[in-house]
Amino acid sequence: MKKNSFLALSMVLVLSLFIAACGGGDNGSGGEGGSEDPKFLSMLTGGTSGTYYPLGGAMAKIIGEKTDIQTDAVSSNASADNVIALSEGDAELAFVQTDVMANAVEGTNAFEGKAVDNVLALGSLYPETVQIVTKADSGISSVEDLKGKTVSVGAPGSGTYINAQQILEVHGMTMDDINAQNLDFGESTGGIQDGNIDAAFITSGTPTGAVEGLSASTSVSIVPIAQDKIDELVEKYPYYAADTIEAGTYNMENEVTTVAVLAMLAVSADLSEDLVYEITKAIYENTGEIAHAKGEFITLETATDGIGIDFHPGAEKYFKEEGIID
Template identity: 35%
Template sequence: MRRPFHLSLMVVLALALVLGLGATEKVDARKQFISIGTGGTGGVYYPYGGALAEIWTRHVKDVQAVAEVTGASVENVKLAHKGETVVGLIMGDVAYEAYHGLGRFEGKPQKIAAMFMMYPNVYHVVALKGSGIKTLQDLKGKRVSVGSPGSGTEYMSNLVLHAVGVPYDSFEVRRLSFVENANALRDHTIDVGIWCVGPPTSSIMDLATTHDIMIVPFSDEDIKKVTEKVKYYAPSVVPAGMYKGVDEDVPTVSVWNVAICTRDLPEDMVYNLVKATFEHQDYLLKVYPGAKYTTAENAVKYSPIPFHPGAVKYFKEIGLEVPEDKIAK
């Protein structure tokens, strides 16, 4: 499992680099440039976004798409709202609050709409074996990276850790990217790194090859507190064998990821992008096995916010019903 994933990741990163360099050159005036806000290179958003860029550039007429490294979910919402990117890959909790003007977006609803659901992100609380950290409550007094600024991981960490009685003022807060998390755990400059990501993710896999890691489990009570506080969080597990040294299922929580776009994007354009995505899901699967969850049925079932009319047009065309309250106006 490890080797094919890394091979696919390397291929997509190389592709994204080529596309990124091409973006500095003169783009054919007939082509529509589509920028995709992803995340850091140590997670799944970036290779997944690179695969979308390849699909759309190859299979949507007059489109040139490129995946861009960003601070992830919160930043991607703001970029799409401003029109600085066209498409963003974000976590469902961020999407819900951004669309409705809640939480960190209080009083400022963002001009976004859903395109499709991607896959569930699983919350990983990672420490080194021998650290003495066995429960979430053991994070108190420790050096904890809660995720990079502007990321969905940091957004979720704030909600999750407060829900289980471990607020930010009870530990030393660090805000590092996924790659920085792994390096800081190696160097013992943090005690815990948090990832909210589709498993397996390369940065944790690489760390586990050189160090004995553990993933801190959620208790039943922890899961109950978190899922009661945030409706879009659900019980989940990090499966046994997903990472070297993790030999038993680890209880945790998860949240769906959603591809969003600015609401001003033309209906036909979004229709074509969504159609190409589902018709070429096989390419996504070569990059990330979790893309098996990228289906039209899951989109309609799990989207936390209304869909762009272009996406609705595609779903209805293939016989799916979309409730009126799930259609962006």
């Protein structure tokens, strides 16, 4: 009797393996080319002192809980590097600035001659404010005052670097007019505090942790951008929008006029429609659970704002169901 039971069990196991080998488990959930979706998801964010990393951690937790796929937020050099990593298959999701993503698809700026065609949009998140940070007593009160100064502009090819380049451009300046330093947000604010640099371009949601840390021990000023220069910048680069940093931010007495781009989530084109649909649904139906101040800016109603590239079919399906796109 025991022998017969063993034989029966063996036959069931063999039959199961045969069905799996013949593709009996294929329900169309794989990515392009029929490949299966990953068992784990990597979400590239940014430096640990910026907004992307902690926000990414909060969002990864929600994605993991709602899809039952472990999702890990990974620190990185942010936008440009994130797009390249996605295109090379080193991650599945990534935070990216909308302007950098547009450059990648168009093959411009940091992506000159190497356009990316296998990264798609999942959805936009919140405004990323261009903050030109300095000490209140630095004597720098306009962009023109940066001339000849030591200024952090972020890593070459990063979103922050491109923002700095374009803002200098509309003020009749180039990187050659400043002593440009390629520092991350934490290094930038540390350099300002130590007196090693005079100012820093920081493109991030406000308040930014690194700048808040600086303002706890040093009187901080954000250099304003004049309205005519904002208009010129928006006309030339439509992915910018006018923005205001409210009084009280970083203990500042007055509000500051500047510009912003949008943060977005980009996704590998290799992920299946079903999986990306579930990820998109998880994010935009659970924004109230995002344990980060920027969660309040992430809404279904604004999920398609500023996106200049194609949506992943899974995200597109969800947004159509919700009436956000036609």
